[in-house]
Amino acid sequence: xxxxxxxxxxxxxxxxxxxxxxxxxTSEHTMKRSFSQLEPDTCRYILTxxxxxxxxxxxxDSNGLSDPYVKLKLAGGFSKAKSAxxxxxxxxxWNETFTLKAQALDDGLLIRVFDKDLVGKDDFMGRCVVQLGxxxxxxxxxxxxxxxxxxxxxxxxxxxxxxxxFTVNSNEKEEEEGEQVDMRQKLKKTRRRxxxxxxxxxxxxxxxxxxxxxxxxxxxxxxxxxxxxxxxHLQKFxxxxxxxxxxxxxxxxxxxxxxxxxxxxNGLSDPYVKxxMGTEKRKSRVxxxxxxxxxxEKFEMxxxxxxxxxxxxxxxxxxxxxxKDDFMGxxxxxxxxxxxxRTHTIDRPLQDGDGRILFLLTITGMKDDVDGAEEGDPLxxxxxxxxxxxxxxxxxxxxxDIGILMVKVVRA
Numbered sequence: 001x002x003x004x005x006x007x008x009x010x011x012x013x014x015x016x017x018x019x020x021x022x023x024x025x026t027s028e029h030t031m032k033r034s035f036s037q038l039e040p041d042t043c044r045y046i047l048t049x050x051x052x053x054x055x056x057x058x059x060x061d062s063n064g065l066s067d068p069y070v071k072l073k074l075a076g077g078f079s080k081a082k083s084a085x086x087x088x089x090x091x092x093x094w095n096e097t098f099t100l101k102a103q104a105l106d107d108g109l110l111i112r113v114f115d116k117d118l119v120g121k122d123d124f125m126g127r128c129v130v131q132l133g134x135x136x137x138x139x140x141x142x143x144x145x146x147x148x149x150x151x152x153x154x155x156x157x158x159x160x161x162x163x164x165x166f167t168v169n170s171n172e173k174e175e176e177e178g179e180q181v182d183m184r185q186k187l188k189k190t191r192r193r194x195x196x197x198x199x200x201x202x203x204x205x206x207x208x209x210x211x212x213x214x215x216x217x218x219x220x221x222x223x224x225x226x227x228x229x230x231x232x233h234l235q236k237f238x239x240x241x242x243x244x245x246x247x248x249x250x251x252x253x254x255x256x257x258x259x260x261x262x263x264x265x266n267g268l269s270d271p272y273v274k275x276x277m278g279t280e281k282r283k284s285r286v287x288x289x290x291x292x293x294x295x296x297e298k299f300e301m302x303x304x305x306x307x308x309x310x311x312x313x314x315x316x317x318x319x320x321x322x323x324k325d326d327f328m329g330x331x332x333x334x335x336x337x338x339x340x341x342r343t344h345t346i347d348r349p350l351q352d353g354d355g356r357i358l359f360l361l362t363i364t365g366m367k368d369d370v371d372g373a374e375e376g377d378p379l380x381x382x383x384x385x386x387x388x389x390x391x392x393x394x395x396x397x398x399x400x401d402i403g404i405l406m407v408k409v410v411r412a
Contacts (some may be wrong), residue, residue, distance in 0.1 A: 043101035050165035060115035126159035133285035248303035248365030260355035263318035329353020
């Protein structure tokens with residue numbers, strides 16, 4: 001920004017602009033206007049913005065015109081861009097394209113318009129916010145964005161509008177790199193677990209036949225030896241069932257909220273909802289400028305065996321771009337009281353806040369069927385047989401059953 005301000009405020013630039021009464025758009029387009037403060041670790045989405053034009057903008061100069069330019073910033077301030085200045089116009093035409101990186105679809109794009117002043121601070125002309133979640137994936141959409149000025153109390157005043165085209169694409173390169181990193185982390189975790197059994201050795205003909213001769217995997221596995229009697233770590237691990245097995249799925253359908261608290265100066269809010277159950281977390285998209293939002297979103301959370309906390313925490317927040325998001329209220333639901341395989345309508349008032357929230361809960365799974373099975377039941381016997389077949393002592397007897405399933409969601 002300092003470099004651009006120095007460029008526009010130089011005497012030669014001022015002289016040429018007065019003589020020609022316009023900007024040399026060719027030289028401006030050669031300048032780099034997209035920049036980043038600090039790129040996030042992972043950018044899942046690429047947002048392409050084609051800034052086309054502005055119309056009926058407010059006059060900020062004494063000649064009844066303005067020198068408008070546009071600033072774009074994604075939530076968090078990680079990705080920004082700035083347009084060229086169009087001098088002496090209330091209906092500027094930019095035709096510039098910017099590429100921004102986003103971390104999530106619930107991020108908001110803040111678009112602000114300023115009037116360029118060679119002396120003093122640039123005048124603010126209006127702003128608008130675009131939610132990435134409202135844009136279609138992998139397709140271009142044109143939007144007419146009305147500008148507003150939150151500093152003024154009268155929200156009905158006309159500040160003009162912008163015409164932009166938006167395209168949101170998934171960053172496949174980042175996703176593939178993330179999958180590779182995740183796979184390497186899983187391999188490291190597996191090796192740490194294997195280090196608990198230093199006396200392991202392998203002498204399995206099935207394993208030898210399934211592994212390439214002289215491979216690193218074969219050389220490492222030949223040091224494994226199943227010896228429960230001499231290894232107390234192995235005995236403890238073999239006798240204790242896993243407590244992190246998902247046996248049920250909690251389906252959440254977030255419908256709407258009503259009569260929520262007004263957290264912004266315009267008498268409205270930008271609400272979104274966070275769900276938390278144990279270590280599982282989900283977050284809805286942001287609905288801007290409303291006290292009666294309608295989300296109509298669906299989420300799924302896994303319920304684990306041995307999970308102590310069976311409560312679902314539902315919290316409502318107001319999205320703020322300049323400060324920390326405001327807390328608007330919460331609801332606690334005891335999942336132990338809900339009947340399985342049945343949809344429950346939850347319509348409750350928010351605690352520590354105003355208004356109500358409406359959502360649906362459904363718990364599905366086979367936990368009730370197995371826990372309620374009597375001794376000798378075929379389902380119980382089958383499950384016991386499967387657990388014994390794949391217990392730690394039989395780890396290397398069924399190597400042909402081992403594989404990896406990788407699923408990539410292209411569109412939902």
